[in-house]
Amino acid sequence: MPAPSPSQPLLSVIIVSADSGPSLRDCVKSVLACTTPLEVLLIDNASSDGIPQAIARAREGDPRINVIYNHANLGFGPAVNRAAAKARGKAFLILNPDCLIDQAALQRLLDILATEEKVGLVGAVVCDGQGVPDPASLRHDPLLGRALATMFKRDGGVHVETIPDHVVEAEAVSGAVMLMPQRVFEWLNGFDEAYFLHCEDLDLCRRVRDGGWRVLLAGDVRVLHGKGGSSRHRPVFVSYHKHRGMWRWFYKFDPAARKPHVAAVVWLGIWAHFLLKIPGQWLRMARR
Incomplete structure (x- = not known):
């Protein structure tokens, strides 16, 4: 070198x-x-x-x-x-x-x-x-x-x-x-x-x-x-950690997280979104 x-x-x-x-x-x-x-x-x-x-x-x-x-x-x-x-x-x-x-x-x-x-x-x-x-x-x-x-x-x-x-x-x-x-x-x-x-x-x-x-x-x-080289094999796993990361960023940095009722709604929204995505991810995996 x-x-x-x-x-x-x-x-x-x-x-x-x-x-x-x-x-x-x-x-x-x-x-x-x-x-x-x-x-x-x-x-x-x-x-x-x-x-x-x-x-x-x-x-x-x-x-x-x-x-x-x-x-x-x-x-x-x-x-x-x-x-x-x-x-x-x-x-x-x-x-x-x-x-x-x-x-x-x-x-x-x-x-x-x-x-x-x-x-x-x-x-x-x-x-x-x-x-x-x-x-x-x-x-x-x-x-x-x-x-x-x-x-x-x-x-x-x-x-x-x-x-x-x-x-x-x-x-x-x-x-x-x-x-x-x-x-x-x-x-x-x-x-x-x-x-x-x-x-x-x-x-x-x-x-x-x-x-x-x-x-x-x-x-x-x-x-x-190329995007998503490893995520294609484990979409639910990756999606889980993506949503978990969203929550952590919000809780660390967003002033809205200081309001407990807002934080609770955001937490529920993030994890409801994650759950709603799972059937589609499983379906795409089954088609491959």
Whole structure:
């Protein structure tokens, strides 16, 4: 691995896998094809598909990659935190296992991190195979009023209607691609490990801002995101943790949670929504 220069310190790319499927190979391959001095920490949450082990064997001679095995599924945030504790980089790129990044996109993100003031986190526009941006790329905090506006398709919801093609300040970006200075990640003690899966990215963005740093979206950086590599196999499991994450974010940050009667209604609404989704998820699984 080339030694990083003082102007281009080592980057640590953290990828969490959990039965993520073949897309994990492509993700790792895309990162290792980049010329930026970097290390890859692939941390696996007890996958049964054998792909992390196959990657480790295939890349055995490459000192840039370190495959870490957890003996249980710890969840996304806890896994990132454990990988970060072993990372050597001055910046962390947290990358979903179904994302593909190239050198141009990576360099642009690093340039923004280096040139903008008081940056705590930089995100990118994640897109599907047809190039359509995921609305989660640029979001507002999911306060109760905004969540209701989104549910009833009214203005002032959680998602921003038009994603710009330049750098903008954001309340929250997608957790699929997040670049952070190592010192900021450590100051925040990383992800809140009470989240298992989903909403931990919203939580991290909020805490970055509360700590006095800026969250930025690189609107001119597009990253292909396959989305849902592991969730397709366990939709009810993933949905449960998504709803659990929604409740935790609401209870931590939304002023409406201070009113017990409002909090009770929100709690009931979240879990009723979860229960209503289960039959459709089971039906889709049965059709595959």
